[in-house]
Amino acid sequence: MPAKKHRRELTVTMVSKLKPPTTEGGRLWVADSLVPGFGVRVTNKGSKTYVLRTRYPGEASASRREIGKVGEIELTDARDKARGWLKLISEGKNPTHVEAKKRNVQIERDAATVNALLNAFVKRHVSKLRSEDQITAALDRYVRPRIGDTSIYDLKRRQIVELLDAVEDKAGPVMADRVLAHVRKAFNWQAARDDDFLSPIVRGMARTKPKERARQRVLTDDEIRDIWQALETADVPSCYPRYVKMLLLTMTRRNESADMNAAEVEGDLWTIPGKRYKNKLDHVIPLSPDAKALIGEKPKRFKGNDWFVFSTTDGKRPFSGFSKAKVSLDLEIAKRRKAEGRARMPHWTLHDLRRTARTLMSRAKVPEDHAERAMGHVIAGVRGTYDRYSFLDEKREAFQKLADLVAIILKPRAGNVINIASAK
Secondary structure: OOOEEEEEOOOHHHHHHOOOOOOOOOEEEEEEOOOOOEEEEEEOOOOEEEEEEEOOOOOOOOEEEEEEEEOOEOHHHHHHHHHHHHHHHHOOOOHHHHHHHHHHHHHHHHHOEHHHHHHHHHHHOHHHOOOHHHHHHHHHHHHHHHHOOOEOOOOOHHHHHHHHHHHHHHHOHHHHHHHHHHHHHHHHHHHOOOOOOOOOOOOOOOOOOHHHHOOOOOOOHHHHHHHHHHHOOOOOOOOHHHHHHHHHHHOOOHHHHHOOEHHHEEOOEEEEOHHHOOOOOOEEEEOOHHHHOOOOOOOOOOOOOOOEOOOOOOOOOOOOOHHHHHHHHHHHHHHHHHHOOOOOOOOOOOHHHHHHHHHHHHHOOOOHHHHHHHHOOOOOHHHHHHOOOOOHHHHHHHHHHHHHHHHHHHOOOOOOOOOHHHHO
């Protein structure tokens, strides 16, 4: 049955008072006098809908399209939407098609959450890094629970600041800066492949300054002995004790020793290739007998030259379970100290072994230049540019003095116990 037609300026009160037609299947149509074709339709069952009746692009005659149910959309919003549709129609665009496209775009934007971004970032970038476990743990623990479900297009700077506040309160400012670095890298990775994404991270969000982040931790003699003794009984992979000791005796960084393989060792010389060294230059380390003993023997049936010295897979892949093994080692140290009535050992990291070794070299009277070269540092200035002498003999002597001092620390003679901190 045709709808009854009325034309007047629609008001909220008027629409609320409209009565449904009593005829079965009947409809009441009240046109708005302000916007051509806009109005409200009332069915005999009482359903009220704002609609726009006009000829849409590509159609031969006029038809009505629903704008929204009364109660679900305000009258003023429905009227503004009708005006917008008419403008699109005047430009030859079908508003229903435009609306559908907008809905699809919004669905895609809503699906582009921080969690989705991090999933792709971890899969395509982080999974290739040796620090994968640390990065994913930080993202899982601090980032995903707080902003993981948020669309990356709706992220605000305020949310990042609040996230960092929470991390700082729970784990300290240094961890907050680590999380910030991981998130910044993930967002920059996304921005490089997404024309519409703009990272909300700006300068000034860091919680510490670079100088404040620089660690000064040097292990004492007692702490070195605690670590060596705990390594013998801690629940760690069989390669881990040798690996930790190698870090101290060679002053290497965590991954440099973890990736040590047979192709890099010839006699007592270990050459870390520039492609995996921090300064991008090859670094040659003359191994002391104590360090050489930590390598062990290459399996007789192993094929290829990439047998990894520190491995839980018979040399096929390098050791990578840093976090889990370190936790077990710390627990063993704490257990031993508690049994002896001593205080817990202050927090320490594997990188502290490198700093400790450098301090021990100074204590062993190794010349500063020789110690710096043994550490792999580039000498600044003209000397660093033109002096290409390898200093192998000097480095060999430096590493031997380091090994000798470590041996004394581990088995001190009476009257020969000196604390590193007081001897620097």
